[in-house]
Amino acid sequence: MTLLEVNDLSIRYAVDDGSAVHASDDVNFSVEPGETYGLVGESGCGKTTLAKSLVHLLDDNGYIEDGEVWFETTLPQWADENGDPKQSVIDDPDKPVRADGKTDLAQLNSKQIRDIRWRDIAIIPQSAMNALNPVYKVGDQIVEAILRHEPETTAEEAHERARDLLERVGIEPDRADDYAHQFSGGMKQRAVIAMAMACGPDLLIADEPTTALDVIIQDRILEELEALQEEFGVSILVISHDISVMAEICDRMAVMYGGKVMESGRTEEIFDATANPYTLGLKNSFPTITSKDQDLVSIPGTPPTLRDPDEGCRFRERCPFAVEECHAAHPPMYDVATADAEGRAVESTDRRAHTTACYRIDELEQIRTDAINESTWTDQTIESR
Numbered sequence: 001m002t003l004l005e006v007n008d009l010s011i012r013y014a015v016d017d018g019s020a021v022h023a024s025d026d027v028n029f030s031v032e033p034g035e036t037y038g039l040v041g042e043s044g045c046g047k048t049t050l051a052k053s054l055v056h057l058l059d060d061n062g063y064i065e066d067g068e069v070w071f072e073t074t075l076p077q078w079a080d081e082n083g084d085p086k087q088s089v090i091d092d093p094d095k096p097v098r099a100d101g102k103t104d105l106a107q108l109n110s111k112q113i114r115d116i117r118w119r120d121i122a123i124i125p126q127s128a129m130n131a132l133n134p135v136y137k138v139g140d141q142i143v144e145a146i147l148r149h150e151p152e153t154t155a156e157e158a159h160e161r162a163r164d165l166l167e168r169v170g171i172e173p174d175r176a177d178d179y180a181h182q183f184s185g186g187m188k189q190r191a192v193i194a195m196a197m198a199c200g201p202d203l204l205i206a207d208e209p210t211t212a213l214d215v216i217i218q219d220r221i222l223e224e225l226e227a228l229q230e231e232f233g234v235s236i237l238v239i240s241h242d243i244s245v246m247a248e249i250c251d252r253m254a255v256m257y258g259g260k261v262m263e264s265g266r267t268e269e270i271f272d273a274t275a276n277p278y279t280l281g282l283k284n285s286f287p288t289i290t291s292k293d294q295d296l297v298s299i300p301g302t303p304p305t306l307r308d309p310d311e312g313c314r315f316r317e318r319c320p321f322a323v324e325e326c327h328a329a330h331p332p333m334y335d336v337a338t339a340d341a342e343g344r345a346v347e348s349t350d351r352r353a354h355t356t357a358c359y360r361i362d363e364l365e366q367i368r369t370d371a372i373n374e375s376t377w378t379d380q381t382i383e384s385r
């Protein structure tokens with residue numbers, strides 16, 4: 001049973017000159033119960049947009065152009081006494097509810113999504129540690145989050161839960177009476193994680209949970225997230241530009257570039273059998289867990305603006321392996337492990353498979369070898385590709 005199933009999700013931002021920023025294009029992925037799924041890629045590739053769109057928190061000029069976001073929940077008004085969707089609701093084409101108990105969040109109105117946000121899906125935004133209100137005690141802010149979403153809970157129970165949640169993320173319960181300025185950066189981040197867990201969500205979205213923290217604190221935050229997951233069975237959708245952080249905590253991940261998923265699969269597949277030039281370049285630019293001494297090589301050039309992009313592969317202008325075909329159309333997702341009877345790559349829509357968007361999938365061995373050499377990335381000028 002899948003908790004979240006994102007199908008062909010495309011998100012746009014309308015901008016002043018009349019063009020649209022294609023922040024996410026035909027994105028597919030799924031998250032299973034209790035799983036940690038990662039969205040990784042350089043700044044501006046659309047990770048935050050994607051995460052915010054799931055719970056309708058896009059900026060005012062952002063909108064879902066197309067796609068579906070099926071989530072394992074049924075709103076009370078559409079559920080029977082067991083919490084399952086009523087047959088009349090499933091049969092109603094105007095209701096975004098499936099027989100398997102999933103609801104398409106993309107079709108909900110703002111009141112309906114408010115019932116899901118925090119209670120079923122909690123989001124820890126980027127720079128969350130600055131999100132704590134300086135004039136309220138930290139504990140009271142958690143209490144408020146509980147009471148807002150669970151009116152039946154008493155203030156006393158909520159206080160008890162707030163203290164308990166703080167303890168679970170490694171903060172002394174008595175510090176509930178402190179103000180945010182009395183907390184270190186790492187403690188603030190953990191308090192925000194506690195707040196996100198206040199209503200027992202099924203999915204926790206953590207946007208760059210360790211950025212701006214030093215390495216030791218980063219490790220502790222990752223450990224806290226893993227511990228919470230083990231204890232509560234919550235699924236985590238984690239976003240980071242740092243592929244080595246992802247390696248530590250994710251079961252599966254999607255590597256994004258320019259609003260597109262370039263490669264997706266289990267973490268060990270992405271690391272041990274990397275199948276996309278962009279992922280290879282990204283790996284070169286971060287110290288990996290296995291080889292901390294390796295030279296770091298960043299990918300020359302900058303990501304595209306995404307304003308009305310052309311049809312070609314989004315990565316081709318920075319890709320040392322780009323060929324003619326890459327200019328004509330962005331590649332589909334190919335299955336990395338299987339080929340057809342003639343040995344040719346096959347397209348795949350299987351969200352659990354290891355897939356890559358690269359036409360040169362048949363030459364992977366050579367590409368992997370070449371990608372290790374710094375000169376592969378630095379010798380060629382953009383014009384020569």
Ligand SMILES: Nc1ncnc2c1ncn2[C@@H]1O[C@H](COP(=O)(O)OP(=O)(O)OP(=O)(O)O)[C@@H](O)[C@H]1O
Nearest residue numbers: 013021023042043044045046047048049059305306
């Ligand atoms: N409100 C907006 N209006 C127009 N363009 C936007 C808006 N918000 C984001 N974008 C653009 O959408 C694209 C995706 O941005 P997004 O913030 O989702 O990427 P990201 O991978 O999360 O990067 P970061 O980690 O820096 O937040 C970028 O090109 C960005 O400039």
